[in-house]
Amino acid sequence: MTSSSRSPLGVTLVDGGANVALFSTTADRVEFCHFDDDGTEHRTELTHRTGYTFHDIVPDVTVGTRYGFRVHGPWDPANGLRHNPAKLLLDPYATAIDGTYEWGQALFGHDMEHPDQIDETDSASAMPKSVVADRTFDWGDDTRPDTHLSDTVVYEVHVKGFTQQHPDVPEDIRGTYAGMAHPAAIQHLVDLGVTAVELLPTQQFVQDSTLADKGLRNYWGYNSIGFFAPHDEYASSGTAGQQVAEFKQMVKAMHAAGLEVIMDVVYNHTAEGNHMGPTLSFKGIDNPSYYRLVEDDGSSYFDTTGTGNSLNVAHPAALGLIADSLRYWVEEMHVDGFRFDLATTLTRQDNEASRRSAFLDIIHQDPVLRGVKMIAEPWDTAGYQVGGFPAEWSEWNGKYRDDMRAFWRGDEGVLGDAVQRFLGSPDVYEGSRRAPVCSVDFVTAHDGFTLADLTMYAEKHNEANGEDNEDGESNNTSFNGGIEGPTDDGAVNDYRDRQRRNFLGTLLLSAGVPMILGGDEIARSQGGNNNAYCHDDEISWFDWTAADRDLLAFTRSAIAFRKQHAALRPEWYRTAPGDSDSTVSVLRADNAGFEDADWADAGNRAVMLVLEHGSDAVAVLLNTSETTVEFTLPEKPGGGTWSLGLSSDPDQQVDDGAGSVLVRDASFTALT
Numbered sequence: 001m002t003s004s005s006r007s008p009l010g011v012t013l014v015d016g017g018a019n020v021a022l023f024s025t026t027a028d029r030v031e032f033c034h035f036d037d038d039g040t041e042h043r044t045e046l047t048h049r050t051g052y053t054f055h056d057i058v059p060d061v062t063v064g065t066r067y068g069f070r071v072h073g074p075w076d077p078a079n080g081l082r083h084n085p086a087k088l089l090l091d092p093y094a095t096a097i098d099g100t101y102e103w104g105q106a107l108f109g110h111d112m113e114h115p116d117q118i119d120e121t122d123s124a125s126a127m128p129k130s131v132v133a134d135r136t137f138d139w140g141d142d143t144r145p146d147t148h149l150s151d152t153v154v155y156e157v158h159v160k161g162f163t164q165q166h167p168d169v170p171e172d173i174r175g176t177y178a179g180m181a182h183p184a185a186i187q188h189l190v191d192l193g194v195t196a197v198e199l200l201p202t203q204q205f206v207q208d209s210t211l212a213d214k215g216l217r218n219y220w221g222y223n224s225i226g227f228f229a230p231h232d233e234y235a236s237s238g239t240a241g242q243q244v245a246e247f248k249q250m251v252k253a254m255h256a257a258g259l260e261v262i263m264d265v266v267y268n269h270t271a272e273g274n275h276m277g278p279t280l281s282f283k284g285i286d287n288p289s290y291y292r293l294v295e296d297d298g299s300s301y302f303d304t305t306g307t308g309n310s311l312n313v314a315h316p317a318a319l320g321l322i323a324d325s326l327r328y329w330v331e332e333m334h335v336d337g338f339r340f341d342l343a344t345t346l347t348r349q350d351n352e353a354s355r356r357s358a359f360l361d362i363i364h365q366d367p368v369l370r371g372v373k374m375i376a377e378p379w380d381t382a383g384y385q386v387g388g389f390p391a392e393w394s395e396w397n398g399k400y401r402d403d404m405r406a407f408w409r410g411d412e413g414v415l416g417d418a419v420q421r422f423l424g425s426p427d428v429y430e431g432s433r434r435a436p437v438c439s440v441d442f443v444t445a446h447d448g449f450t451l452a453d454l455t456m457y458a459e460k461h462n463e464a465n466g467e468d469n470e471d472g473e474s475n476n477t478s479f480n481g482g483i484e485g486p487t488d489d490g491a492v493n494d495y496r497d498r499q500r501r502n503f504l505g506t507l508l509l510s511a512g513v514p515m516i517l518g519g520d521e522i523a524r525s526q527g528g529n530n531n532a533y534c535h536d537d538e539i540s541w542f543d544w545t546a547a548d549r550d551l552l553a554f555t556r557s558a559i560a561f562r563k564q565h566a567a568l569r570p571e572w573y574r575t576a577p578g579d580s581d582s583t584v585s586v587l588r589a590d591n592a593g594f595e596d597a598d599w600a601d602a603g604n605r606a607v608m609l610v611l612e613h614g615s616d617a618v619a620v621l622l623n624t625s626e627t628t629v630e631f632t633l634p635e636k637p638g639g640g641t642w643s644l645g646l647s648s649d650p651d652q653q654v655d656d657g658a659g660s661v662l663v664r665d666a667s668f669t670a671l672t
Helices: 159-163 177-181 183-192 242-256 282-290 316-331 358-365 398-409 415-422 426-432 490-509 549-564 596-600
Strands: 010-014 017-023 029-035 041-045 048-050 053-059 066-072 114-118 129-131 154-157 196-199 203-205 224-230 260-265 297-301 337-340 348-350 373-376 394-396 439-441 513-517 582-587 606-613 616-623 629-632 644-647 660-663 667-671
Touching: 017 282, 029 053, 041 053, 066 282, 154 159, 159 177, 177 183, 177 242, 183 549, 224 242, 224 316, 242 260, 260 316, 260 373, 282 316, 316 358, 398 415, 398 490, 415 426, 415 606, 415 616, 490 513, 490 549, 490 616, 490 644, 490 667, 549 644, 606 629, 616 660, 660 667
Parallel strands: 154 196, 154 513, 196 260, 260 337, 337 373, 373 394, 394 439, 439 513
Antiparallel strands: 010 017, 017 053, 029 041, 029 066, 048 053, 066 129, 203 224, 582 606, 606 616, 616 667, 629 660, 644 667
């Protein structure tokens, strides 16, 4: 008979059964519990222990077996120990999870009225189960697109929302991985011209009771519990392990279309929350190894995520879990990169964020992980760290969002900041020898207004969230043309349409890695809700019947224009003319260079940028003033005359050979 091993962790099928291994530094005994279809439970104690890993060969475990763990050990919350064998625990290394939560006392290791006291209500019937999934899959000739960062255009999108109401996707697969892989869905992405889809969380997450009590749901998915398991609610083929193959098929279809798949991953915390939260997995397995506890108070959780707990990345067990999970998604699921939610939390070992953290080190030295795209959300509730990640990382650049919004809003004194953002934020990255591609540029993302709502509402309208409209950032943007919500006023609609083109166009002309919020290209609205995390409904889903076809056509043209011009996609920062192959000139509207006084002029809201790369040249004319501005054109590098390339003004005219161009208020024009 095969002897058991402490590695790999989790459940691995072998002849006659499975090798089962679970890590815990604090447990006394571990039972592997598998369940028949009728719910009958069978327990097998893991009799071998190597170091801190309990392991054994368990017979009669096959593909489709539903299981969990019961972990015996001390109940001592004051010292961080929360073992409770009455609670069935999910396998941290499960590749599939099936079932729902029946919220109540059973799911909590402590007595809900007396938090320090243990509760011995059995939770098995109220818990989902880990599932032994079939990990075989025919990848055929699947090849990673491996798109260079300078050529990448990211599309942030929700798996369900994208196809839930898509008229050309069959109803039985709408809102699923299979729906995402349907030719109609992929064709939209290909025609749009994006190169990568960044999927909102697709690792198994929890539908928590707080929202359920309000008749709402966790739509975004930032509430992880299974770091190896594709979220089961997005599977059309079944949830007893079938979600694994369906996710792989989605990735394979994306790759065949030349699209990369980037996962938004949430390793900074889990759905178990703080000392008042449920006991679902890690908390009952080895609480102090997996979570950061408050020094001198083991009953409390150190929280820089705002969710109740933070993963203990200073401990080898938690760090190993993250690394193993990332490698799994790359090697077995073939994903192309990751966007790390609240990534700054993962770099905190002794409270302070650090470029020398073990989390960053383990990724940089890993031969599997160092070759895929790594994108940080460079902040958490305790700090803002834009520009603070290593050169191998790209970052969501919140400064780009804020400064470009201020620029197109017509704020005074922001021209210099806007130029920095347009050029890839050299003021943030160049000093540390990082490149423009370290900046993921965006003006909207899932968290906040959509582009349509940004230009249509001056105030948030989150009443449907059940929090008296007090949730979500205030974000008084005033792009609404003076009128809140939809209107029949032609002048207001013209202004709004132009501002939407300004944002999308500027984004796609800027150096860095542009990221488009899914649906912005068709003017998707959430009715002014800028915090729709809890709406798995028409508020969040794409309304394809209301798509703005003109804006879609413009966005396609803007992406195509970006791809046609190397001058818009610098891999390094551009110096003065003649110093390198890639240069930039920043000019006033009269074609003169900027003086210090010009930058200090609060009323100066027009600028011209001439971008060159080899024989390619693009002149970008930006005007956020309230009047038309005449731009005096420089000589075109390499000779010839300037012609119209892209503009947010549909009526823009450029006369061949003319020495100047009139650019109307609140608009941009790109010449080539």
